[in-house]
Amino acid sequence: TLVTPQVKRYHGNPGYSPGEVLPRDHGYPVRLVAPGVVGARNVKWVGNITLSEEESHSHWQRRDYKGFNPSIDWHNVDFDDKYAVSIQNQPVTSMVCDPLNGGSVTVSDGKIHLKGYAYSGAGAKVIRVDVTLDDGVTWQTAELIQDDSPLNRAWSWTLWECDAVLPDGMKTGDQVKVTCCAIDANYNRQPEKVKNIWNLRGCLSNSWHSISVNLN
Secondary structure, three states, rough: EEOOEEEEOOOOOOOOOOEEEOOOHHHHOOOOOOOOHHHHHHOOOOOOOOOOOOOOHHHHHHHHOEOOOOOOOOOOOOOOOOOOOOOOOOOOOOEEEEEEOEEEEEEEEEEEEEEEEEOOOOOOOOOEEEEOOOOOOOOOOEEOOOOOOOOOOOOEEEEEEEEEEEOOOOOOOEEEEEEEEEEOOOOOOOOOOOHHHHHOOOOOOOOOEEEEEEOO
């Protein structure tokens, strides 16, 4: 999709509205938007389009947004390594957005209300978001709020909500750790910890998201 100064046809980004002028910082006068592809490939300030049999030799394509194993750091990185391909798609991820970390949440009938989002790249639809209040001992399934797009052509975020039941013995005044984990249509699931997926660029960090909240 080409986003032109007067946005008339592009509805994929909630930051843009039909008829709104595309801001300079967002790529005015023209920006290329590729649904399902990582944002680094959504080119700003398009000057020309070239059909090529190989990827661009630009710095951002060849020598930046790539993933490496956790033992690679700046002293031994090789951006030309054949196993370090350019990132094209976002791995499945999710986040708890409400309440905020360190904030408070009201207990109602032994439950707390949680909200967040989930997303997966390459058009893979999020099919489930699991929530745990006891570090993964037990899980509860969130309610998904999403469009009716096919399983392999989902380009937008999925919102989720969950009335999560508190673990036995937990009460008002306690602090609880809330963790979410998303699963997409390919049954890719977020990894538990960032330690084993760390990479020097900080990209592709999609481990479980956790917050701590106070019970009111």
